[in-house]
Amino acid sequence: MASNQEEIKLFGMLASPFVSRVEIALKLKGIEYKYEEEKWGNLSETLFKYNPVYKKVPVLVHNDKPISESLVILEYIDETWKQNPILPSDAHKRALARFWSNFIDDKYMNALRKVLYTVDEKECKIYIEESEVALEFLENELKDKFFGGEDIGLVDITAVFIAFWLPIIEEVMGLKLLNIGKFPKLYKWSQDFNNHPIVKEKLPPRESLLAFYKARFAS
Amino acid sequence: MASNQEEIKLFGMLASPFVSRVEIALKLKGIEYKYEEEKWGNLSETLFKYNPVYKKVPVLVHNDKPISESLVILEYIDETWKQNPILPSDAHKRALARFWSNFIDDKYMNALRKVLYTVDEKECKIYIEESEVALEFLENELKDKFFGGEDIGLVDITAVFIAFWLPIIEEVMGLKLLNIGKFPKLYKWSQDFNNHPIVKEKLPPRESLLAFYKARFAS
Numbered sequence: 001m002a003s004n005q006e007e008i009k010l011f012g013m014l015a016s017p018f019v020s021r022v023e024i025a026l027k028l029k030g031i032e033y034k035y036e037e038e039k040w041g042n043l044s045e046t047l048f049k050y051n052p053v054y055k056k057v058p059v060l061v062h063n064d065k066p067i068s069e070s071l072v073i074l075e076y077i078d079e080t081w082k083q084n085p086i087l088p089s090d091a092h093k094r095a096l097a098r099f100w101s102n103f104i105d106d107k108y109m110n111a112l113r114k115v116l117y118t119v120d121e122k123e124c125k126i127y128i129e130e131s132e133v134a135l136e137f138l139e140n141e142l143k144d145k146f147f148g149g150e151d152i153g154l155v156d157i158t159a160v161f162i163a164f165w166l167p168i169i170e171e172v173m174g175l176k177l178l179n180i181g182k183f184p185k186l187y188k189w190s191q192d193f194n195n196h197p198i199v200k201e202k203l204p205p206r207e208s209l210l211a212f213y214k215a216r217f218a219s
Numbered sequence: 220m221a222s223n224q225e226e227i228k229l230f231g232m233l234a235s236p237f238v239s240r241v242e243i244a245l246k247l248k249g250i251e252y253k254y255e256e257e258k259w260g261n262l263s264e265t266l267f268k269y270n271p272v273y274k275k276v277p278v279l280v281h282n283d284k285p286i287s288e289s290l291v292i293l294e295y296i297d298e299t300w301k302q303n304p305i306l307p308s309d310a311h312k313r314a315l316a317r318f319w320s321n322f323i324d325d326k327y328m329n330a331l332r333k334v335l336y337t338v339d340e341k342e343c344k345i346y347i348e349e350s351e352v353a354l355e356f357l358e359n360e361l362k363d364k365f366f367g368g369e370d371i372g373l374v375d376i377t378a379v380f381i382a383f384w385l386p387i388i389e390e391v392m393g394l395k396l397l398n399i400g401k402f403p404k405l406y407k408w409s410q411d412f413n414n415h416p417i418v419k420e421k422l423p424p425r426e427s428l429l430a431f432y433k434a435r436f437a438s
Contacts, residue, residue: 076314095295
């Protein structure tokens with residue numbers, strides 16, 4: 001638990017899966033924090049001050065010291081509060097967890113971003129295939145209930161987008177992206193992850209996200 | 220020091236700054252390893268087996284367990300062999316070191332890759348400006364002799380490309396990329412880094428790199 005003298009603030013945005021990663025990790029550790037909601041397209045001066053490089057959420061501010069970039073924040077949280085570890089203790093397993101969480105950002109999230117921002121149908125199909133190649137790697141990597149074993153860990157938390165955001169994007173865009181036939185293990189994982197008591201409590205309301213993405217894709 | 224029973228192998232390529240990162244880190248730790256040179260455009264079956272996801276160097280194999288991605292390997296090395304730490308011990312400083320080393324890959328290396336692969340002069344100029352914005356951030360971040368303080372650390376090692384590769388690329392392309400007038404601290408850092416006894420011993424021969432890049436840009 002954080003001591004009384006500690007001040008922990010999270011600058012976030014309801015619709016951001018990157019912020020959701022940090023919220024799940026803090027909840028897993030049992031850490032209380034103050035949450036500041038930033039406005040899409042109209043970020044606060046405070047956020048610019050804390051994250052002048054990327055100018056985006058999430059930013060975790062611990063006793064006035066800001067930390068940006070969700071994966072960097074997750075490592076910080078795991079090193080600062082030791083209870084309920086997010087990373088394995090074995091060095092090689094830690095390396096694999098870092099490898100796969102980076103993979104999700106570099107390969108999967110990037111491919112999906114292209115799916116979302118491409119108007120041309122043919123091009124979009126190519127990016128969907130690219131994102132499916134990435135999912136295939138994750139499907140093969142999933143050996144237990146969670147990527148972290150019986151408990152959720154770094155890779156599971158990083159993959160929150162796949163579990164919770166993806167079905168919403170599917171609904172908005174009328175696409176099937178996490179196909180249960182193609183990725184049965186990943187599909188089951190997504191159900192188990194979303195129903196995990198800690199995760200469930202921290203996920204944003206589905207209807208709000210749906211409204212947000214509907215508005216965004218319409219414009 | 221690695222014990223006698225340990226088997227440490229590095230799959231690399233002379234011209235790769237990502238491999239150089241791993242070589243410098245292993246040398247800093249005083250770890251002996253077997254080096255396997257991979258061929259540009261004709262990678263070995265062993266490398267494909269060890270890094271089926273990205274199919275590229277570097278791959279560190281420690282007692283038959285492979286680890287890919289240079290920044291993941293650096294963290295593994297630092298966790299496995301504790302002498303001469305690469306990362307600071309303080310959690311917030313560790314987060315900053317990770318932030319800036321990711322920044323070098325995400326912002327600087329990506330911008331520079333675009334400089335190198337763009338034929339159009341106008342477009343090239345835009346990417347050079349983008350790379351200079353990234354260097355400006357690094358210039359402002361450099362407060363001591365090295366990013367790691369008086370000793371080299373994660374950010375210095377990650378930035379080996381800027382110190383050693385960049386002047387070679389400048390020569391091959393006839394461009395000025397690390398301008399001493401614009402980036403005086405970074406320029407001095409690059410000299411200190413290249414002359415660091417550990418670094419100096421592990422950098423590839425300048426003439427070989429020059430020949431490699433000349434041939435590559437000619438084709």
